[in-house]
Amino acid sequence: MAIESDVVVVGGGLAGATAALSAAREGVHVHLISAKESTLRQASGLVDALGYPDPDAGTGPVADPFTGVDDLPDNHPYRVVGADALREGLALFDGVVGDLYRGSHTDRNALVATTSGRAKPTARYPRSMAAGLVSDDRPTLLVGFEAATDFDAPLAAERLTAAGVPFDVRGATVEFPGDYRADAAVTRLAHALERDEDAGNGRSTRQRLADRVRPNLGDAERVGFPAMLGDAHVEEVRADLSERLDAEVFEIPTGPPSLPGIRLEDRLFDALDEAGVSMTTGNPVVDYETDDDGDIDHVIIDRNGARIPYSAGAYVLATGGLVGKGLDSDRDGPREGVFGCHVPAPEDRMAWSAEGAFADHAFARFGVDPDEQLRPLDASGSPEFGNLFAAGGVVGGADVAREKSASGVSLATGLVAGRTAAEEV
Template structure:
């Protein structure tokens, strides 16, 4: 017997979670299924709408100024600028005071762990004191056991970018941690719980010890940037405590995976899913589907009857009125390729690609690679289209990195596209059920 819901969302990243929440806002029963851990824990936690135009122009001061000139087929062109704004407002309501940037359409410029400056529309509150538009001098603090954040190198790169402040970097020993294989969550939990540590001067507590060794390094800077390890459950408390002890502003510098800001965002979204009554199923894959003819004439007569989920080797049917595909792109395996073609593996939705694999790449490593835009082509309702431009299924929508028509890495638009298309797909699916 099939398990039945109104809306079934496949994928547990930002696009999938947003789609499920938007559908639930319509008062329908929603299920979200995620096979693997969410990619959010590998993300920076920044919500980038559009940092660079497809032609490379940028960094863009106002991403909304560029939305109207995007090419046909770009996900933002499909949903429209008003929907992007509405999706950001939706995100603001979920994030609450844990995020900043909602006061303006303009991008903020945020320093990253590589010393680059990244344009972004929404950013964690713990990142806000570090924005590059602030002329206050900054001390960047790295730790010997966290080599992925080379604070002196990042500071030197910031100087090279022409940032309007002086940056200096130091590398210290983190109090209480001597092993270089400690997970980032170990640093966060030590500060969350303010555990007792011994730094050779007698036993003290982690936050006091950290503040003491950083205070000795200050040379008049009015803000200090740390790698993103300043607590998890008690992040705001840890940061405020360090600010009081140091007498300066404290911020986190976004870095690569594993990312505590991404994990915090994931927790926030999944708490919201629970509050909204969304049924979440994890650790099992969708392996197939059954389609039916709806009985209506026209190109959109085919519908998904149910999907099959592999539960310990048994295919279990899950039925819904509407489906949202948010399984990711090439990296997330939501789009795959073999020697013959590029394809979407669950519903076999059409993915446009040259039959010659050599056409998928650019000869320049940093060139315009067609594979970066591989994905499912959709109409303005985000319904996948086949090779002839007809609907694949009348009751399927797609969102996030599974979509074609954009290069999220070059544009710095990945999380914004996931948010906007997830919101529209979920809202339209929920509206369809409600009639």
């Protein structure tokens, strides 16, 4: 017998969580199925809305992401759901994350310094990064660790200076307190800072770290560290280090594993639990069956070899794009992996990509083609299923990496897909 709910969401990333919360707020019971750990763990923790509506224009990032929506192609997800959906999606996000994030006070993008020494436009950013905004003109010291090799602080400082940031910035590399290998896991270092245990000579980890950073301070009024200042108690660690250094400490977004991404995932899943959303994680959807009308009757997950059916009145597909493995491709073309939905693509595979790593690649916009209700359409333009809705990276039409729009697309489409699925039942 199938496990029943009103709406089943397939996918546990930002789009899936948003869809589940959106549907639950309509008063229906939602079950979320995630095959693996959320991709949020690999993400920076920044929530981008739209930084570059036309990445090839060479005009730099837009100040207001909403002003660029009308200039996007007709099949872009923002054009399909409308700019209001982006506003509502961000509002839903703000209500969930509360004091963990900043940026909700304005429509304007903020510029956040990254570990590569770039200024990235983003709509929402963790509170732990707020003191590091590029618009702040206070002299800055960036600090990297010998035990965390993915951040070269002096190089990042050089690049920021070359980009013309409005503040003096220098970089220094110090040894992390304690006995750690050169490739120590970021989570180990973060937990050491959070526990603040004895790191030798009777001094705590944070005390020894502050002692090693202090000779490099100069006139710096703020100090940026890679985003590893603890896990659940990052604000406690930041405040302690700020007091010891007499300079405001902030985090710089890093690559995977991303502690800001993990913190965001924890907050979202707490919100899902509070909203009454039931969840199944670690088990992929491997099959589905349709009813007499051709709509989806139930999906089937694989749980240690057992096939477990989950039934609902409506379904949301939020499994991600090519990076998230919601889409796959071979010589026959791209395909959506759960329901086999049509994914438009040029027949000539040579047209899938362009010259240059950061060029306008067709494959970057691959995804299902949705109608205004976000139902995936087949090759003839008809809905694949009357009760299936798509959200996030699996929706085509956006080059989110170049546009800096991935999170916004997930929020806007997740909000609409979840709400529409709830209305369906």
